[in-house]
Amino acid sequence: MQRTALTVLATSLLAAGLTACGDSRGTGGSIVPPTQNPAVSFINAPTSVRVGQATPPFTVQVSVPGGARSSQFIELETFNPSGARIQNQFFNPQQVNCNSGSTFCSFNTDFFVQFGQPTGVWQFRVTAFDQQNRSGSQTLFITVFQ
Structure with missing residues (x-):
C-alpha cells in the first residue's frame, strides 16, 4: 500500500511538472536542443618533424553544427616550445574548400618549422568559428628535432 501511494505521488508530481512546461493554453512546451560548438579533429596527424622539413600532409576535419561563418572561419596558430606564438592566420571557408553555412568541412595541411x-x-x-561566433579547437603537439 505504501509503495502504491509513493508511485501515485511521484506520478502526480511528474505530471504537474510537465504541465508547468506548457504555455497558458496548455499546449505543452518544446524541447530546445543545446547548442554545440564546432569540433576539430586531425586525421593521420604527424607526431614529429625535422627542422627545415615539412610533415606529410594530414587532414583536418571540422564539424560546425551552427554553420561555418562567412569570414575568418578557420584560425591556424603555431607556438614554439617556449609558448610564444609564431604564426596566426585566418582563412575564409572557400580557402579551405568549404562553403559559408556548411556544417562539415575537411582540408589538408602540413606543419613546417624553419631553420x-x-x-x-x-x-x-586549429580553431573553427560558426555563424554565432562559437568556437572549437584542437591542438596538435609535434616534436621538432634536428
Missing part, C-alpha cells in the same frame, strides 16, 4: 627555430615540442592549434 634557426628551436627544437622541442611545438603546438599547432
